[in-house]
Amino acid sequence: MKKAIIISGMMLSAVIATQSVYAVAGNDADRAAARDDKKADREAMISEKKIKIADKKSEKVCERISKRIESMGKKTADREQLAQGKITQRLTQVQQKRTIGHEELLARREMRDTQRQAFYDKLLMKAITDEQKTAVQQFETTIEEAVTIRRAAIDNATKKMQTDVDALTTKKQDEIDQLFADYKTAENAAIVKAKGACTDTSSETDLKSIAKTLNDDLKTARETFRSGVRDTRTMGSEIHVLTQRKKEAAQNAIDAFKVTMLKARVELQNAFGSITNVDGEMEIGE
Numbered sequence: 001m002k003k004a005i006i007i008s009g010m011m012l013s014a015v016i017a018t019q020s021v022y023a024v025a026g027n028d029a030d031r032a033a034a035r036d037d038k039k040a041d042r043e044a045m046i047s048e049k050k051i052k053i054a055d056k057k058s059e060k061v062c063e064r065i066s067k068r069i070e071s072m073g074k075k076t077a078d079r080e081q082l083a084q085g086k087i088t089q090r091l092t093q094v095q096q097k098r099t100i101g102h103e104e105l106l107a108r109r110e111m112r113d114t115q116r117q118a119f120y121d122k123l124l125m126k127a128i129t130d131e132q133k134t135a136v137q138q139f140e141t142t143i144e145e146a147v148t149i150r151r152a153a154i155d156n157a158t159k160k161m162q163t164d165v166d167a168l169t170t171k172k173q174d175e176i177d178q179l180f181a182d183y184k185t186a187e188n189a190a191i192v193k194a195k196g197a198c199t200d201t202s203s204e205t206d207l208k209s210i211a212k213t214l215n216d217d218l219k220t221a222r223e224t225f226r227s228g229v230r231d232t233r234t235m236g237s238e239i240h241v242l243t244q245r246k247k248e249a250a251q252n253a254i255d256a257f258k259v260t261m262l263k264a265r266v267e268l269q270n271a272f273g274s275i276t277n278v279d280g281e282m283e284i285g286e
Helices: 002-128 130-198 205-232 235-272
Strands: none
Touching: 002 130, 002 205, 002 235, 130 205, 130 235
């Protein structure tokens, strides 16, 4: 009986020992698992912190880009308004110059008309015979018709030049408007691209790359715009060509008038015998 009890005690000790071994082994595994869990938590926290820092940095960069975009839009609008203002001012100045020039021309012509009539009256006072009086009347009629023809030719040449200048101005203005439209389209495309890259969460965003791409796109747009503007700066030379054409037409009209006046003077001199300073009394200009 005692032997059986002893054996049972030994067996109990063995069982307890075995359970202790398993308990120790289980505690080690739990502690290892706990350490792994803590490590994973720390790594997750670090990763989350990095993400938050990156997000905050991204927000700041994208906020700067947004502010810059807003500033660029205002500058573009200001430049366009300034350019349109200059065009309007130039057109107003041209119209004012034309109006003043036309008024001065009418005043000169009125003065010339008075001078010619005074000259005709002097000739008529010198006329003694009916032949001489008829010659003066014919001279006056011939010269006045020639003046009318000359003035009409000059007026037509002037009107043609002004019409061509207006068409050229409109063409240049349309070109400038199109350049601004193209620039704003390119600028908007660059802005959309930059905003899209800032809000893109599907891939890791390179903020420096976004800024550089935006700068490059805007630089290209500006260079294209400036190049186009330079190409439109030929208006001065083109207007010079139109002005020369007008001068040539006016000179042709004046030359034709001189021929008519010379012939009329010869006929007048034949009737009077000799008359001096006919050329000096006649209107040669516009």
